[in-house]
Amino acid sequence: MASHAATADEMGMGGYSSPQPRKKGFLGWANKWTNADSYAPSEKGKKTTKNKALWVFMVLALFLVGTYAYYWAASPGGQRSLVQAKNLFMEYNPATWYQKQIGKAQDIGNIWSSEPVTAEKKGILFESFKPTGSEEIPQGSIALFTYGLKLSNADVARTPLTLTCEIKENNLQGQILPSNPMYVTGTRITDNARCRLPKEMTSALSGTVEVMGGVSFPFKTEDVRLKVYFTSRAMEDSLPSGEDLFSYMHIGESQPIRAEYKGEPIEIGLGVSTENIQPVVLDETSNPLVGITINNRWDGNMTKLTSLKLVLPRELTINQELSANPNEICPFTLSRQGRETNEYKASEEFISAFTLASERLRSFECWLDASPDMLGNAPYMVKEYKVDAEYEYELPKKTSTITVRKIASAEEGTDETGEVVNPLI
Amino acid sequence: MKKIIILLLAVSLLLAGCQALSNIKLPKSLPGLSSGEDTGGSGSISAYFVNPKQGGSALKDYPFSPVVRIKSLGGYESDGQVCISGLDREIFSGFSGCECMSFKQEKDESGKFEHDDVSFGPYTLRIKQDDRKEHVVSSVTRFEYGNEIKANISISRDAYENTGCTASINSATSGPLVVGIVEQETIPITEDIVTLIFKIHASKAEEGRFILEENLNDQCTPLSSEKLPVIRARAKGFPTRAPVTCRDVEITGNDVTVVCEAKDISLIDSSGSALFGDNYSPEVIFELRYFFETTSSARFTVS
Numbered sequence A: 001m002a003s004h005a006a007t008a009d010e011m012g013m014g015g016y017s018s019p020q021p022r023k024k025g026f027l028g029w030a031n032k033w034t035n036a037d038s039y040a041p042s043e044k045g046k047k048t049t050k051n052k053a054l055w056v057f058m059v060l061a062l063f064l065v066g067t068y069a070y071y072w073a074a075s076p077g078g079q080r081s082l083v084q085a086k087n088l089f090m091e092y093n094p095a096t097w098y099q100k101q102i103g104k105a106q107d108i109g110n111i112w113s114s115e116p117v118t119a120e121k122k123g124i125l126f127e128s129f130k131p132t133g134s135e136e137i138p139q140g141s142i143a144l145f146t147y148g149l150k151l152s153n154a155d156v157a158r159t160p161l162t163l164t165c166e167i168k169e170n171n172l173q174g175q176i177l178p179s180n181p182m183y184v185t186g187t188r189i190t191d192n193a194r195c196r197l198p199k200e201m202t203s204a205l206s207g208t209v210e211v212m213g214g215v216s217f218p219f220k221t222e223d224v225r226l227k228v229y230f231t232s233r234a235m236e237d238s239l240p241s242g243e244d245l246f247s248y249m250h251i252g253e254s255q256p257i258r259a260e261y262k263g264e265p266i267e268i269g270l271g272v273s274t275e276n277i278q279p280v281v282l283d284e285t286s287n288p289l290v291g292i293t294i295n296n297r298w299d300g301n302m303t304k305l306t307s308l309k310l311v312l313p314r315e316l317t318i319n320q321e322l323s324a325n326p327n328e329i330c331p332f333t334l335s336r337q338g339r340e341t342n343e344y345k346a347s348e349e350f351i352s353a354f355t356l357a358s359e360r361l362r363s364f365e366c367w368l369d370a371s372p373d374m375l376g377n378a379p380y381m382v383k384e385y386k387v388d389a390e391y392e393y394e395l396p397k398k399t400s401t402i403t404v405r406k407i408a409s410a411e412e413g414t415d416e417t418g419e420v421v422n423p424l425i
Numbered sequence B: 001m002k003k004i005i006i007l008l009l010a011v012s013l014l015l016a017g018c019q020a021l022s023n024i025k026l027p028k029s030l031p032g033l034s035s036g037e038d039t040g041g042s043g044s045i046s047a048y049f050v051n052p053k054q055g056g057s058a059l060k061d062y063p064f065s066p067v068v069r070i071k072s073l074g075g076y077e078s079d080g081q082v083c084i085s086g087l088d089r090e091i092f093s094g095f096s097g098c099e100c101m102s103f104k105q106e107k108d109e110s111g112k113f114e115h116d117d118v119s120f121g122p123y124t125l126r127i128k129q130d131d132r133k134e135h136v137v138s139s140v141t142r143f144e145y146g147n148e149i150k151a152n153i154s155i156s157r158d159a160y161e162n163t164g165c166t167a168s169i170n171s172a173t174s175g176p177l178v179v180g181i182v183e184q185e186t187i188p189i190t191e192d193i194v195t196l197i198f199k200i201h202a203s204k205a206e207e208g209r210f211i212l213e214e215n216l217n218d219q220c221t222p223l224s225s226e227k228l229p230v231i232r233a234r235a236k237g238f239p240t241r242a243p244v245t246c247r248d249v250e251i252t253g254n255d256v257t258v259v260c261e262a263k264d265i266s267l268i269d270s271s272g273s274a275l276f277g278d279n280y281s282p283e284v285i286f287e288l289r290y291f292f293e294t295t296s297s298a299r300f301t302v303s
Helices: A002-010 A025-034 A045-076 A076-091 A095-104 A199-201 A233-239 A245-249 B003-024
Strands: A121-133 A136-138 A143-152 A156-167 A176-179 A183-185 A192-199 A207-232 A268-269 A278-280 A288-296 A303-312 A316-317 A331-337 A342-346 A359-368 A380-394 A398-405 B044-049 B069-071 B078-085 B097-105 B116-119 B136-152 B168-172 B177-188 B193-204 B209-211 B228-236 B244-246 B255-266 B283-302
Touching: A002 A156, A002 A316, A002 A398, A045 A076, A076 A398, A095 A156, A121 A207, A121 A398, A121 B044, A143 A156, A143 A207, A143 A398, A143 B228, A156 A192, A192 B069, A199 B177, A207 A233, A245 B116, A268 A380, A268 A398, A278 B078, A303 A316, A303 A359, A303 B044, A316 A331, A316 A342, A380 B136, B044 B078, B044 B209, B044 B283, B069 B078, B069 B097, B069 B136, B097 B116, B097 B193, B136 B177, B168 B177, B193 B283, B228 B244, B228 B255, B255 B283
Parallel strands: A136 A398, A207 A278
Antiparallel strands: A121 A143, A143 A192, A156 A183, A156 A207, A176 A192, A207 A380, A207 A398, A268 A288, A288 A359, A303 A342, A303 A380, A316 A359, A331 A342, B044 B069, B069 B116, B078 B097, B078 B136, B136 B168, B136 B283, B177 B193, B193 B255, B209 B283, B228 B283, B244 B255
C-alpha cells in the first residue's frame, strides 16, 4: 500500500494515494479518474506541485530581468550608471577602508582634541560635478561640466580655488572657466565654475567617458585658543581633600578643558599634558607642556602645511634643552616677542613636506619654562595658548560620466562595428 | 432607606473626627530639639560677584571694578575679608594677582542686615583685538561666624531623682553650622551637689570650610592644613555662680558635638534650704564661635 503510493509520486501523478488496493493496468487508472473521491491529493503532493510552479516562475522572472538588465547595461544611460556605481563602490571598498585603518593605527602618541561648537562645516564645499545639459553628446561638440561649489560658514579674503578637470581615460585636461585659479572673496561663491572639453577633445572620444573634477584651496584654522589655569604647588597641596582648584573656587569648568573646533577641514587640538587635566601646577621639579594635534577632519587631503604659529603668554617660553627644538616633535622657533606674548613659528624645514590624509592626525609637543614670578601672590591665574595654521586642502575628486556618440551619416546609418545608429544631426 | 441613613451617619462621624483632630494642638517642639523658629535667617555670609556677573561682560575701554556683594543671612554680626584672584595681570592693568578688602556686617536699628558691596580696582583693561575674550575672577571670603542657642535647661531639687530633667531649645540662629539638639545629663556628686553636662549637636550646612582663626587675615596664601579648625563655645545667663566651661572642639567632619559642663552646682543654700523648685527650668544662652571660608567665581567676557 505504501509502496504503491510512492510509485504514484514517482510517476509524477501529483501524489494521489488510494484508500483501496488499486488494480494494475488500464482499469486501475480509469478507476482513478472515475472515482475522484477515492483519489484526494496528499499534503506532500500539494507542496511538491507548489514548489515546481514557484521554480518555473522564478526562472521566468530571472530570464525577464536578465534580458532587461542586458539591454539596460548596453544602453548609454545604463553604462553611465554602471561607471558611477563602480566609483561609489571604490569609495566604500573594504580594502580601502582597511588600508585607512592601518594608517590610523600608526597615529600613535598623545592626541589632543577640541570641542566642536557647530555641526556645520567651515570652508569650501565641493557638492557636485555634473554635465551642463545633456549627458549624451555627439562627437566633436563641446562638453561642459559645472562645479557645485559652496562657501560654508566662512568669510574669506580673495582665496584662490584651484580647479582641475581631467578625462580619466587619457588624462587630458579640460579648460577651466571663468579662470583658474578662481578667486573667492566674502561669504559666497558668485562665479559659476565650469570645465570645458573643446571640440577637438570630444572628437577623439566615444562611448562612456569619465571626467574627474577636483578642487583645492588654501585655508586657515585660526584663533584656536586653550584656556590654561596655572596654580602653585603650595596651593594645590593646601586644597581640601577630594577637591581640586575648580571645585574649591567654584569655577564652572569641565575637564578636560578644550579649545573650540569650528568645522574647518583641519581641527587643531591643544593640551597641557597627556591626561590633559588642569590646572597646570607650577613647581621647580616639572615643566609645563603644550601639545598640539592637527587632525584632518574632512574627506580630502591636506597637501601642504604652509604655516603653524604658536602664541604663548609672555611668562612662558619653549625650553630648548628639553624640547631639543626645532625638530619634528617641536618644530617651533621664536619669531616675535611681544609685550604680553611670545610668538613661535614652525620651521619650514620640518613642515614643508608634511601632508595629512583624511582622518589622519599628527601631534607636536614642546616643554616650556615658566617665569618664577608668573603667579606672584595669586593662588591661580588664567592664561591662554593660541595656535593658527595655514594649509592647502584638496577636496575629494568627483567623477561625472557622459556618453559621446559617434555620428553616422544619413546614408550609412551604421557605425564602424556595423551597428545601426541614429544620425544625431 | 436604612442603608442610606447608616451611610450618612458614617460620613458624619468621619467628618466630625477630622474636625476634632484638627483642633488638637501639637507641641511646637520636642524637648531638646530645635523648634526651627527664630533662627535669625537661614545661611551664613553670602558673598557673590555682582560685577562682573556670572556670564556677564566687561567693556574694554572702561575702568573695570569687580564688586563682591556681602550679606549676613544668619543672625550673627560678622566681620572678615574678601580676596579676589584669577584675573590676568597682563590684561587687567593695576591688578596685583590677589587683592583683599575687609568687611563688617552689623545689624541695623531694625535688627536686620544690609548688604555690603566690596569694590576692587578700578583696573585698566589692556585688550587688543587679538586678545582673549573670556576671563575668570574668583573670591575667597573668610569670616568669623557663630550660632546663638537659647535653651531651657532643667535643675531638679533632688540630685538622684532627675528623670525628665532635660534641656530644650527655644531658638537658634543659623550659620555655616546648624544646631540640631541640646542634650542634658545630670550627674549627682553628693545628695546636694550635681554636675550638669550639656551636649550641643550641630552639623555643617553650608558650602565652604572651617578655617583656623590665625588664617582669617591671610591674603591669598594657601592655608595650613596641619592644624584642625576649632569651634569655641560659651554659656551665658547660667542661674548659679557655678562656672560653666565649654571645651573647644576640633572639626574633623561635618558633624560636631560641643560639650559644656556646669560643675558642682549646689542644690541648697548655706542654711540648707533648697535653692530650686521642682520644675526649675531657666533659659541659658549657648554661643558657638568659629571661622569659615567660602568661595565664588564669575566667568565673563571682555568686549
